[in-house]
Amino acid sequence: MSSSLGERNYFASYYVQLKNSIENFDEEVEKIDQCKNDLERVRFVESFKGLTDGRDEALQIRREFHGKSAATALDYKEKGNLAFKAQKWLEAMVLYTKSYVALPDDKVNEKSIVLANRSAALYHLEKYDEALIDIKRSLDYGYPKDLIYKLYERLARCYMAKKDYPNTIKYFKLMITSMDDAKNLPASRKSQLNTVAMTMIKMLERDPRTTKQMEIRKKKGLPEEVPLSLAIADEKEFISDAIRFDENRSEGRFVRAASDVKVGEEILVEKPFVAVLLEKFAKTHCENCFIRTAIPVACPNCADVVYCSEKCQKRAAKSYHKYECGILPTIWSSGASVNCHMALRILTSRSVEHFLEVYDKIDEKLTADEIQKIPKDDYRRIAHLVRHEDERTASNFFQHALMARFLIKCLKTVNYFGEKLNSEDILKIEAIALRNLQFLQFNTHEVAELHKSQRDGSEKTEFIGGALYPTLALFNHSCDPSVVRYYRGTTIHINMVKPVEAGLQICENYGPIYTQETRNERQAKLKDLYKFECCCDACLENWPTFDKLPTDVIRFRCDAPNKCNAVIEVPPNCNDFMVKCLTCNESTNILKGLKVMQDTEMMTRTAKRLYDTGDYSKALNKYVDLIKIMSEVLAPPFPDYCQCQQFLKDCFLHLGNFYNLD
Numbered sequence: 001m002s003s004s005l006g007e008r009n010y011f012a013s014y015y016v017q018l019k020n021s022i023e024n025f026d027e028e029v030e031k032i033d034q035c036k037n038d039l040e041r042v043r044f045v046e047s048f049k050g051l052t053d054g055r056d057e058a059l060q061i062r063r064e065f066h067g068k069s070a071a072t073a074l075d076y077k078e079k080g081n082l083a084f085k086a087q088k089w090l091e092a093m094v095l096y097t098k099s100y101v102a103l104p105d106d107k108v109n110e111k112s113i114v115l116a117n118r119s120a121a122l123y124h125l126e127k128y129d130e131a132l133i134d135i136k137r138s139l140d141y142g143y144p145k146d147l148i149y150k151l152y153e154r155l156a157r158c159y160m161a162k163k164d165y166p167n168t169i170k171y172f173k174l175m176i177t178s179m180d181d182a183k184n185l186p187a188s189r190k191s192q193l194n195t196v197a198m199t200m201i202k203m204l205e206r207d208p209r210t211t212k213q214m215e216i217r218k219k220k221g222l223p224e225e226v227p228l229s230l231a232i233a234d235e236k237e238f239i240s241d242a243i244r245f246d247e248n249r250s251e252g253r254f255v256r257a258a259s260d261v262k263v264g265e266e267i268l269v270e271k272p273f274v275a276v277l278l279e280k281f282a283k284t285h286c287e288n289c290f291i292r293t294a295i296p297v298a299c300p301n302c303a304d305v306v307y308c309s310e311k312c313q314k315r316a317a318k319s320y321h322k323y324e325c326g327i328l329p330t331i332w333s334s335g336a337s338v339n340c341h342m343a344l345r346i347l348t349s350r351s352v353e354h355f356l357e358v359y360d361k362i363d364e365k366l367t368a369d370e371i372q373k374i375p376k377d378d379y380r381r382i383a384h385l386v387r388h389e390d391e392r393t394a395s396n397f398f399q400h401a402l403m404a405r406f407l408i409k410c411l412k413t414v415n416y417f418g419e420k421l422n423s424e425d426i427l428k429i430e431a432i433a434l435r436n437l438q439f440l441q442f443n444t445h446e447v448a449e450l451h452k453s454q455r456d457g458s459e460k461t462e463f464i465g466g467a468l469y470p471t472l473a474l475f476n477h478s479c480d481p482s483v484v485r486y487y488r489g490t491t492i493h494i495n496m497v498k499p500v501e502a503g504l505q506i507c508e509n510y511g512p513i514y515t516q517e518t519r520n521e522r523q524a525k526l527k528d529l530y531k532f533e534c535c536c537d538a539c540l541e542n543w544p545t546f547d548k549l550p551t552d553v554i555r556f557r558c559d560a561p562n563k564c565n566a567v568i569e570v571p572p573n574c575n576d577f578m579v580k581c582l583t584c585n586e587s588t589n590i591l592k593g594l595k596v597m598q599d600t601e602m603m604t605r606t607a608k609r610l611y612d613t614g615d616y617s618k619a620l621n622k623y624v625d626l627i628k629i630m631s632e633v634l635a636p637p638f639p640d641y642c643q644c645q646q647f648l649k650d651c652f653l654h655l656g657n658f659y660n661l662d
């Protein structure tokens with residue numbers, strides 16, 4: 001669109017314009033408080049006087065396609081060719097991608113040429129798998145017969161670089177025969193190419209490695225060529241038996257350890273119910289699975305998004321993207337947040353019939369165990385998530401309902417509801433959009449990618465999108481969390497960063513963490529953003545931030561047989577080995593603890609060295625051991641423990657989405 005306001009972030013201006021155009025606006029808005037549910041609220045907004053008497057001209061939504069144009073594609077291709085000639089391979093590759101993404105879907109011949117050109121740039125960048133995929137795509141699109149020998153030569157050279165000799169021979173042979181079709185190729189060049197190919201074939205046929213590779217393939221029954229794909233393998237969802245759900249009046253639903261859970265253990269692997277990539281990453285990451293890809297597949301309709309593979313493109317085309325082509329830029333340019341976009345994508349990723357069918361069956365009082373039994377695709381799996389309806393002001397409800405109305409208007413623009421749906425049913429879908437906006441506010445997770453520069457060793461977590469995980473959304477917060485989250489594509493992995501005894505809560509972290517912010521700062525944020533008062537140990541005991549953690553005491557655990565487990569603080573220069581616990585009056589022998597501290601010093605150095613040399617899986621195991629040993633005799637918070645936990649978290653992040661900045 002553009003709205004007739006014609007500016008970026010126009011939704012906020014639209015709201016202000018609406019506000020200024022109506023007399024007693026605030027009093028009028030207050031009336032939304034009389035509505036008992038979301039359906040009444042969207043009805044209220046639909047009949048709000050400023051929106052019905054013709055003043056809503058400001059929000060005329062138009063579907064907007066970006067960039068599908070043969071002329072633009074040609075321009076990019078020519079620029080790409082210039083960059084290629086100048087041996088600027090990376091620049092050429094990016095320009096060819098732009099050209100390919102801009103090509104209208106029916107320009108099959110041009111697609112074939114651009115992909116072939118991109119494969120040449122990829123070959124020079126030594127990205128052989130990517131080059132192979134592009135060459136095969138190009139052949140599928142019908143690369144010109146008289147030039148096909150060039151692609152076979154490139155295939156042969158890519159396989160040679162990959163040390164796959166049987167396929168190198170195969171494609172040099174194909175190159176030789178296909179030169180018969182190369183009518184315009186001068187005889188001298190033909191003969192030169194022929195000689196090179198024959199020499200390579202002869203040499204490789206005699207090479208024992210070729211025979212060995214062929215024998216292995218035959219023995220294992222492997223295909224001549226393994227189909228290449230850069231898509232990530234489908235991950236299996238998993239929920240550990242070591243966790244169970246519980247709930248109480250003050251904390252709602254939350255998770256407990258069903259049995260002792262070890263540090264490092266994976267307790268949840270979950271795919272999102274819905275995920276939305278940030279606009280900024282739309283041309284570099286797959287819109288469907290968020291994988292970064294050098295050789296994207298274009299959307300057939302628009303130039304706004306790309307996919308990592310044909311599989312992801314088809315998945316998206318089947319559900320949401322069919323409707324979002326052209327309205328995606330409309331929504332982003334409105335200034336709507338990623339949550340607003342997710343509210344809409346929840347609607348487009350399931351059928352309208354599904355929402356209408358479940359509409360009257362939404363049960364607000366489901367327990368977490370009941371929720372787990374709802375099929376994964378069913379909207380009721382997420383419909384019950386916390387919305388804090390009672391804490392919302394009239395103005396907040398009004399603004400959310402206005403956004404829901406805008407999202408529905410976008411869908412109407414692309415004729416999402418067809419002719420059959422009556423206005424009452426559309427209102428119900430609008431009420432669902434309003435519900436989505438409310439629960440997303442408290443339940444969305446930011447999908448991350450780890451950015452690392454090998455050159456200066458810097459690491460940074462970059463947020464690339466938002467996603468909703470139905471099971472993870474039932475975890476409560478602690479400022480001293482039990483888990484770390486990392487992502488593979490959009491799939492989330494949850495792993496323990498400390499041991500938790502059976503029966504105790506397992507919490508994640510919503511942002512404020514005790515090592516970095518004071519209790520007052522954390523509590524203020526949590527109250528404001530999530531509407532609760534945190535009662536985690538770090539808050540109850542007012543643990544200091546990392547830089548203020550005392551270094552002049554050692555915090556031992558009381559190991560009396562009465563399982564007192566209280567903290568015994570001892571100065572490092574204490575000469576007694578038997579120390580009295582102030583809570584239970586029993587004595588604890590701290591010798592074992594002092595020995596642990598000596599042992600961990602050495603282990604910490606080894607773990608850090610493994611981390612610094614990039615051996616993250618070995619470093620991870622060392623940090624797991626360290627935390628396990630420390631937890632047995634010492635009581636957090638103390639600096640060494642915090643540092644080990646931080647490194648353990650960083651090791652896990654290296655298992656997830658990763659981008660090398662160099």
Ligand SMILES: C[S@@+](CC[C@H](N)C(=O)[O-])C[C@H]1O[C@@H](n2cnc3c(N)ncnc32)[C@H](O)[C@@H]1O
Pocket residue numbers: 250251252253254385386442443472473474475476477478530531532533534535536
């Ligand atoms: C993502 S949900 C977590 C699951 C939620 N308890 C439920 O019943 O669905 C976030 C909401 O849970 C509640 N919550 C999270 N952590 C809490 C805590 N430590 N103490 C009390 N309430 C908490 C708050 O109401 C918060 O807005």
